[in-house]
Amino acid sequence: xxxxxxxxxxxxxxxxxxxxxxxxxSQVSITIGVVPITLQTFAVVLAALVLGPWRALGAVTxxxxxxxxxxxxxANHVGGLAILTGxxxxxxxxxxxxxxxxxxxxxxxxxxxxxxxRGAATAWLIGAGLVSIPxxxxxxxxxxxxxxxxxxxxxxxxxxxxxKDCVSGLTVGVVPFVxxxxxxxxxxxxxxxxxxxxxxxxxxxxxxxxGASSRDDEDEAAHATx
Amino acid sequence: xxxxxxxxxxxxTPLHLAPAWxxxxxxxxxxxxSLATSDPVTSLGLLAACLLLLASTRPxxxxxxxxxxFIAALxxxxxxxxxxxxxxxxxxxxxxxxxxxxxxxLAVTSSTSMAQMMDxxxxxxxxxxxxxxxxxxxxxxxxxxxxxxxxxQILTEARVAARARGLERDPRAILIPSGARTVGFALxxxxxxxxxxxxxxxxxxxxxxxxxxxxxxxxHAPLLAEPPVREAPTGETPEVPEPNRRGRRERRR
Numbered sequence: 001x002x003x004x005x006x007x008x009x010x011x012x013x014x015x016x017x018x019x020x021x022x023x024x025x026s027q028v029s030i031t032i033g034v035v036p037i038t039l040q041t042f043a044v045v046l047a048a049l050v051l052g053p054w055r056a057l058g059a060v061t062x063x064x065x066x067x068x069x070x071x072x073x074x075a076n077h078v079g080g081l082a083i084l085t086g087x088x089x090x091x092x093x094x095x096x097x098x099x100x101x102x103x104x105x106x107x108x109x110x111x112x113x114x115x116x117x118r119g120a121a122t123a124w125l126i127g128a129g130l131v132s133i134p135x136x137x138x139x140x141x142x143x144x145x146x147x148x149x150x151x152x153x154x155x156x157x158x159x160x161x162x163x164k165d166c167v168s169g170l171t172v173g174v175v176p177f178v179x180x181x182x183x184x185x186x187x188x189x190x191x192x193x194x195x196x197x198x199x200x201x202x203x204x205x206x207x208x209x210x211g212a213s214s215r216d217d218e219d220e221a222a223h224a225t226x
Numbered sequence: 227x228x229x230x231x232x233x234x235x236x237x238x239t240p241l242h243l244a245p246a247w248x249x250x251x252x253x254x255x256x257x258x259x260s261l262a263t264s265d266p267v268t269s270l271g272l273l274a275a276c277l278l279l280l281a282s283t284r285p286x287x288x289x290x291x292x293x294x295x296f297i298a299a300l301x302x303x304x305x306x307x308x309x310x311x312x313x314x315x316x317x318x319x320x321x322x323x324x325x326x327x328x329x330x331x332l333a334v335t336s337s338t339s340m341a342q343m344m345d346x347x348x349x350x351x352x353x354x355x356x357x358x359x360x361x362x363x364x365x366x367x368x369x370x371x372x373x374x375x376x377x378x379q380i381l382t383e384a385r386v387a388a389r390a391r392g393l394e395r396d397p398r399a400i401l402i403p404s405g406a407r408t409v410g411f412a413l414x415x416x417x418x419x420x421x422x423x424x425x426x427x428x429x430x431x432x433x434x435x436x437x438x439x440x441x442x443x444x445x446h447a448p449l450l451a452e453p454p455v456r457e458a459p460t461g462e463t464p465e466v467p468e469p470n471r472r473g474r475r476e477r478r479r
Binding site: 008009010011012013014015016017018019020021023024025027028039042046050058062063065066068069070071072073081082084085086087088147148149150187190191192194195198199202 | 232233234253257293296297300303304307308316320323324327328331332334335338339340343344347362365366367369370371372373374376377378380381382397398401402405406408409410411412413415416417418419420424
């Protein structure tokens with residue numbers, strides 16, 4: 001019921017635009033240092049940090065539905081079910097749970113007033129965003145390992161980088177990507193802090209900060225656009 | 227550049243004529259079957275069948291090859307690892323499964339229009355109508371489709387602006403403006419929706435007395451856009467705008 005009441009024009013617009021933002025970001029890569037990386041993870045974490053759990057879940061779900069329906073919104077300009085059913089589909093499904101977990105943490109931060117202070121807000125948001133990494137890989141890595149026929153964990157006998165015992169979901173599917181994910185999450189935290197500074201009240205924090213007694217969604221919208 | 231054109235092309239092949247739910251069921255069934263069996267002969271049979279089905283839908287060649295290249299690379303990786311371990315049977319099975327499922331998924335995508343797929347999604351989402359009314363789902367999808375080029379343009383403009391300042395290596399210079407502008411765009415869109423009374427289902431369900439008051443308000447305001455689609459337990463359609471607008475025009479004269 002709480003969710004139904006939250007289906008205002010503002011929430012609907014935020015969910016739809018962030019689904020579109022994730023779609024656009026999945027196809028754009030920017031260069032950090034020398035390595036080009038796509039912005040998909042960044043956009044998902046940003047949506048969670050900006051929108052809170054339910055709207056972020058809506059945005060990510062909508063993004064996946066658009067992809068499943070056939071709009072080419074996944075990385076590589078390939079749309080459709082092939083990506084979702086493929087071995088890397090687990091990472092996309094993992095985004096769903098990550099959106100809820102990170103969004104809930106961000107909302108908690110907003111409710112407890114931790115987003116009000118400028119320097120601390122960035123650190124808190126980055127911290128919340130970092131939680132997304134284990135959540136995404138908890139679903140994505142086993143899925144990848146099963147589909148590619150790798151063991152999930154490297155066995156005890158694993159000795160060196162080119163030892164064939166060492167090929168596993170963890171060493172090939174997770175470890176090489178984690179540094180980039182950490183960079184993306186840090187950037188997402190910085191951007192989310194800037195967005196919360198520019199539009200306070202997206203997570204309902206302005207209501208608390210200003211002590212306004214109104215409980216209406218329109219007022220929240222007014223704060224957000226003020 | 228971002229295109230909204232998937233690999234669907236209208237045609238009249240058998241798969242194009244099959245209903246969407248049947249194709250999805252087939253995809254689900256064959257995926258489970260091919261993952262459950264570890265027999266290389268079955269695997270290769272399914273692979274051949276799926277590739278034939280994909281070819282039968284006559285998909286656009288370039289996009290299909292691009293889509294298959296990614297999965298083929300992964301399949302070669304997986305099979306190569308198994309061959310390295312000396313397990314040729316498993317290699318055939320795994321690679322066959324991977325390519326078969328993605329070929330079938332591409333066949334479904336290339337033979338089912340977005341509208342058909344959306345119909346299926348709406349039908350599947352029907353049990354959720356208390357949380358998400360079907361009209362809202364349609365609105366969300368339509369808004370997302372419209373917002374994808376907008377979001378892409380915002381990202382591109384932020385990049386161009388960052389390059390103009392010589393900051394194209396600084397992610398903050400690109401992403402903070404694009405993130406903030408995206409949120410700003412969404413909030414303006416939300417206000418536009420609110421102003422037109424679109425997507426106000428939540429409020430109508432909230433309290434009956436408020437609904438009455440809202441209806442009274444509506445009677446005064448000339449509606450510029452579609453009248454708000456309510457859940458309408460009585461089934462009445464608000465026919466406010468026509469007489470109202472005429473009345474106002476006459477008053478002006």
